[in-house]
Amino acid sequence: MLVNDILDSRYRIWTVAETGKNAFSGCYAGDLLSVVLKSAKAGNLLVTIIANINTVAVAVLADLPAILFCEGAVPSGEMIRKAEEEQIALLSTGLTSVEVILDLVRRSLL
Amino acid sequence: MKDLSLFVLDLAENAIAAHASRIEIRIEENREANRLTLQIRDNGCGMDESMCRRALDPFFTTKTTRKIGLGLPFVKMAAELAEGCFRLDSESGKGTIVTAEFPIDHLNTPPLGDLPATIYTLSTHQEMHEFTFYYVVGSDRFEYDLDQIKSILDGLPLTRGDVMKFITEYIREHIDHLRGGKL
Numbered sequence: 483m484l485v486n487d488i489l490d491s492r493y494r495i496w497t498v499a500e501t502g503k504n505a506f507s508g509c510y511a512g513d514l515l516s517v518v519l520k521s522a523k524a525g526n527l528l529v530t531i532i533a534n535i536n537t538v539a540v541a542v543l544a545d546l547p548a549i550l551f552c553e554g555a556v557p558s559g560e561m562i563r564k565a566e567e568e569q570i571a572l573l574s575t576g577l578t579s580v581e582v583i584l585d586l587v588r589r590s591l592l
Numbered sequence: 593m594k595d596l597s598l599f600v601l602d603l604a605e606n607a608i609a610a611h612a613s614r615i616e617i618r619i620e621e622n623r624e625a626n627r628l629t630l631q632i633r634d635n636g637c638g639m640d641e642s643m644c645r646r647a648l649d650p651f652f653t654t655k656t657t658r659k660i661g662l663g664l665p666f667v668k669m670a671a672e673l674a675e676g677c678f679r680l681d682s683e684s685g686k687g688t689i690v691t692a693e694f695p696i697d698h699l700n701t702p703p704l705g706d707l708p709a710t711i712y713t714l715s716t717h718q719e720m721h722e723f724t725f726y727y728v729v730g731s732d733r734f735e736y737d738l739d740q741i742k743s744i745l746d747g748l749p750l751t752r753g754d755v756m757k758f759i760t761e762y763i764r765e766h767i768d769h770l771r772g773g774k775l
Binding site for chain 2: 532535
């Protein structure tokens with residue numbers, strides 16, 4: 483699946499359009515970044531409310547192609563810049579993580 | 593990270609990597625001020641002002657094996673998520689002091705975790721020449737002195753595992769006593 487497949491009126495992409503072509507496979511939802519680091523699998527979409535530069539660093543370390551910030555959390559300029567350098571897509575939504583996952587399953591993206 | 597003991601371990605390992613021979617760890621509960629303070633001081637190689645700023649950037653690391661360094665950024669983030677504060681004081685050639693403060697009653701304040709095992713592990717690290725640990729609650733404090741504890745055990749037919757178990761329980765009981773409850 484591609485990051486662009488997620489996008490509709492409820493989701494916004496913050497990084498350059500090119501990152502919308504990032505492919506992801508499965509997803510990991512979590513807010514404790516050390517646990518994300520340990521448990522997320524390479525290629526997963528990360529769903530979290532933690533909008534922090536450390537989240538981008540964890541995505542780099544765990545080889546995650548995209549981060550979806552939920553419940554209205556949005557990335558800072560520094561995070562967007564760093565994510566673009568690392569070719570990671572940053573998205574956001576007002577939905578909760580459970581709503582996101584249900585939505586992605588319903589749309590056969592997971 | 594899940595708990596404060598993991599922060600302690602990570603920061604102390606940073607200090608050892610910075611060639612510190614002396615590390616002092618102090619955890620203080622000030623219940624009147626609703627503050628839990630974690631402070632780690634070392635006499636390692638320290639950092640100048642510009643290096644200090646970069647040390648809080650997860651994309652900066654002195655390690656050559658990976659390009660991300662999450663130790664200090666994770667502690668800073670944990671303190672900020674709990675509406676506490678974080679301070680990094682360092683002087684090149686002299687050492688570093690890392691201080692993180694957490695409101696005791698904040699839901700995002702991490703639990704202490706297995707502090708006794710962490711303290712024992714660090715105090716027996718082969719590169720550690722001088723290690724001090726204090727747990728302070730109000731005007732009472734527990735000071736960990738490995739040599740003193742070992743002198744109690746001197747001559748007893750104990751395995752290495754027994755010694756570790758005894759010492760971690762010793763630390764746990766003293767901290768429990770100070771806190772007036774189970775660690």
